[in-house]
Amino acid sequence: MLVSYDLVLNALIAGILLGGFYAAVTVGISIAFGILDIVNIAHPAFIILGSYIAYLVNSQFGLDPILTSIIALPVFYVLGAMVYQVYYLSFERRGQDALRGLAFFFGLLFITEVLLILVFGVDYRYVTAAYIDWPPLHLGVIDIPMRMLIPCLISLALLGTLQLFLSRTFTGRAIMAVAQDQLALKLMAANPIRIKRIAFGISIATAAMAGAFLIVIQPVEPSIGREYIGRVFAICVLGGLGSLPGTLIAAMLLGIVESFTATFYGPSWAPAVSFGILLLTLAVRPAGILGR
């Protein structure tokens, strides 16, 4: 097969942009699953919820979807803190988080999806924003669509902010510590439950922004979240649990591989890529790229 240089270069750029977006989708799971060890498989459902809130505000008031998501951050934070409180009281405290905790999040995933279907129907929804209609940037043979570039850049900013928060502030360091030694954390005068609640709140808050990115990039319908379950966990495991730089690298890798698959084999094959990567990682190096 003769492959043109332009096509490869464009697929590579598209993959990097897609990867930036995947990083925002996964960062919540990196915190919840990677750091707190809470297998929140309902995370994609929260992302779709974020998409629909962006859609609702955008279609009613014409507000920019990403700006909406930034305003919605506190709401999602409180939602996350509440979910964690229920999770803690019902499962973690009783020490039966494995089986029932998973079923709990699976139920949440399902309830969110069905509620969205009942309220909005199964039609694809999309948002309008000035930059979505801007012509793509032309750099030589490369085309950079704005609807991909802007989510990618804001996503990188989000990851950078979170990494600074986790490594520089007391609360951030306490979040990194809570997975390692809860007793030591108590001795530092930090309540592990409170720290975990904050961390889970942040994890769900990122879903608001990821949801807005998603609906800027493509039209959204309620069950689309399922496609992201495999992706987010593949990225999270590949990057190394709990490492944000690892998450970013893995997201870029998956984005590039998916982009090449879509370009050369057809987009209907793309969902299988993440699973292949997940299985390969689990079989070869379960600790991931930047894992401890």
Place this chain on the structure above:
Amino acid sequence: MRSLPFLLISLAIAAIIFVIARLLQNDYVFFAGYTVLQFVVLATAWNILGGYTGYVNFGTAAFFALGAYTTVFFHKLYPLPIPLLIVIAALVSGLVGLGMGYLTLRLRGSFFAIATLALAVVLQTLIVNWDFVGGSRGAYVIRPREIPILGSYIQYLFLIMLLLAVAAIVTARTIERSRLGYGFATIRDDELAAEAAGVPTLKLKLIATMISGAFMGMAGAPFPYYIGYLEPSSAFGLPYAVNSIAMPMIGGTMTWIGPVIGAVLLGVIQQVATVTISSAVNLLLVGVLLVVFVVIAPNGIMGLFPKRRKKSAP
């Protein structure tokens, strides 16, 4: 009760159910009953892995669809009788279960759960891209109108599912009371301690995954004949995964009777709700019941009744 008398009693109950259903002279009873029985098989199969060993499988739909698409494949190639298709479906989905378990069961339990979720998406991608079995357009499987002896074909399908349900329940109960079942229980209670005590945990987990997956595939094999038209999004529907988890969780995961109670209860509620309200609302109902039960009644309906006599420790 020993296994043989239990098998005979189960068969007798199945025969009574079938006779009553025939006496009602209403085909809808068979259509609705088939769905409920299908859930009895799926819930029991899920519980063999999920309830006994404590490993959560979110990929019920994947195994179910494997069985269904095995039928579609042979229907296009050379139509075989349904009992034979069920055996083939059991082999296919049992092997897929084994392979998946082999790759993920050595790691922490949650990895297995995530991998099963992803498996459903990937198998769906494969089926969507496989034109021979209909691809994304779906495939028609015309069921014959009549069948010798029984008359209507739906009664034949109902009978098959009834026998499958008996097979699944008897298998689950036999496992529960065998050395295998005690091995499974040690994995659920403390895998590390079990390993240290010399229980071959990986082998046992693989056996559980294989049996569980095989029964899910068997439940799916007659499905194309039941539905008439099979498309990937219906065969891989999330409702199968949710129901097969919700039913044992609501009924109780520790014994074979829990999933049966959960499946019959939820199955009947859903049939009624689908007819009287709407199918989206009945799915919401399942989700809400699942969350409410795991939060409030962690041991399901069976856990609400205090045990009369204490079982001797295995």
